[in-house]
Amino acid sequence: MLRILLCNKPIRMSKYHKDFWNDRYSPEEFVYGEVPNEYLKDKLSALSPGTIVLPAEGEGRNAIYAAKNGWTISAFDQSEAGQKKAMLLAERHSVSIDYRVSDMDTIDYPGQSFDALALIYAHFPADVRREYHQKLSSYLKKGGALILEAFAKEHTKNQQVNPDAGGPRDINALYDLAEIQADFEGYEYKEALTAVIELSEGSHHLGKADVIRIFAIKK
Numbered sequence: 001m002l003r004i005l006l007c008n009k010p011i012r013m014s015k016y017h018k019d020f021w022n023d024r025y026s027p028e029e030f031v032y033g034e035v036p037n038e039y040l041k042d043k044l045s046a047l048s049p050g051t052i053v054l055p056a057e058g059e060g061r062n063a064i065y066a067a068k069n070g071w072t073i074s075a076f077d078q079s080e081a082g083q084k085k086a087m088l089l090a091e092r093h094s095v096s097i098d099y100r101v102s103d104m105d106t107i108d109y110p111g112q113s114f115d116a117l118a119l120i121y122a123h124f125p126a127d128v129r130r131e132y133h134q135k136l137s138s139y140l141k142k143g144g145a146l147i148l149e150a151f152a153k154e155h156t157k158n159q160q161v162n163p164d165a166g167g168p169r170d171i172n173a174l175y176d177l178a179e180i181q182a183d184f185e186g187y188e189y190k191e192a193l194t195a196v197i198e199l200s201e202g203s204h205h206l207g208k209a210d211v212i213r214i215f216a217i218k219k
Helices: 015-024 038-044 061-068 080-092 126-138 153-161 177-183
Strands: 002-005 050-055 072-077 097-101 114-120 140-151 187-201 205-218
Touching (some): 038 061, 050 061, 050 114, 072 080, 080 097, 177 187, 177 205
Parallel strands (some): 002 114
């Protein structure tokens, strides 16, 4: 049976960062929309449903999509507001998800227990990025799939002209393809590229975006 995992984390999950996300998710509307990320949707279609865990899941759009397509959901985020909206969305779509309020430092799952790891706009600061990526990778069993979409460092030019382009404003929290591949050693990369896309994910991921996309299998 296939399992999958997704993730995110700020500067050691500071209270400031947690407060930021609670404030971001506090409006009644879903600020990143209710439809799944297109890259995740595409890659999930190539996998047989199993168990999926989604770190930094926010308002739950990706978890609910996966649940509706046969996945058993585990998710976490540091934001209580995000969890609340995810549970409301799950109820609206008549699906069940397990969603914890936790951060990257305290979350713990058994090693090699998931069949896929997906990181969708899960940005970590440079000083902890590799540590957290390796922690998450340890949860993935051999033969498991890595799915990643994140803002590339080139995305700063889009942020300068479009306040709704999304992504961290600190360039050090944006990603470089070679660095991310180095974080995930021991993978067979089926796809690893930078791309320019048009995002339409709620009110905070809108317009032109430079992104990294990875689909890889753990050896």
